[in-house]
């Protein structure tokens with residue numbers, strides 16, 4: 001059974017940084033060490049919401065956001081902050097829909113408007129309310145209110161709590177005050193002495209955006225390791241946020257009887273592989289963000305190593321002989337000619353295309369493969 005990931009997507013990444021990193025690392029085919037701790041600090045906070053996205057939201061609301069909320073989004077589009085009134089509770093700030101990038105679109109699809117529509121389905125939620133954050137249960141929300149006279153949105157942050165029956169209780173005088181009063185004394189830092197697990201079939205889950213640094217507790221081992229995975233996990237339950245270790249050693253897949261990657265897609269339905277390889281990819285390897293159900297390319301009787309979306313794959317590698325068949329097949333599948341069409345693909349960021357191209361490398365012969373993922 002396919003179960004979605006948690007309702008809110010927090011993972012953002014800096015495209016420029018990751019491109020620089022990927023270009024500096026052309027080698028594959030041999031197992032590389034995981035990303036360094038230094039580089040991963042870039043993945044802690046969601047990217048800023050672009051001005052255009054803020055304006056689009058304000059247009060839809062027909063009102064300007066309060067300055068304090070606006071500046072929060074301009075610094076980071078989403079993310080979480082703690083709740084001082086409830087131990088271990090965390091508020092998830094609803095992002096502003098950002099259409100500037102394919103990944104951002106996907107990650108911000110469930111935005112302020114989405115959650116406000118959901119909130120309004122409950123007749124007790126104030127009609128002039130705009131939901132800006134929720135806790136894990138979704139029974140508690142923070143919201144702002146439109147002034148009926150001026151139509152402006154007030155800065156006061158109010159609490160909607162189904163369990164206590166508080167439907168418009170004052171929570172903080174503004175968002176910064178809410179964040180400040182919630183500030184936790186010390187964020188969880190990754191332990192530099194503990195080496196990250198190496199995923200044989202995955203070049204860099206941090207670059208792909210499915211893993212990030214976070215103080216969040218792993219839903220499998222219950223520990224805050226400083227890292228969290230929030231890509232896909234297919235299981236009956238809702239658990240999907242795991243530490244890298246619980247993915248790598250198979251304990252998350254075993255405990256929740258789920259899989260990260262569709263076992264039927266390993267080998268792309270064309271190649272039969274030994275069961276232990278299928279299990280390693282489906283149960284002990286992170287997934288990646290895709291429009292369609294992910295598939296896993298295979299070669300030399302082994303699963304390939306996921307190198308990323310084509311925009312993050314080294315240009316020299318794509319121009320090399322082991323890539324020739326992949327280039328020809330990709331051009332065919334995407335209806336591009338091998339000259340200008342291919343060049344257009346290389347020059348066009350993923351967000352400006354209607355499809356993604358996922359690239360894998362054979363761990364044995366170095367050949368490249370993959371597939372075109374249509375939106």
Ligand SMILES: [Zn+2]
Nearest residue numbers: 218221243246
């Ligand atoms: Zn864990």
Ligand SMILES: [Zn+2]
Nearest residue numbers: 299300362365
């Ligand atoms: Zn091969």
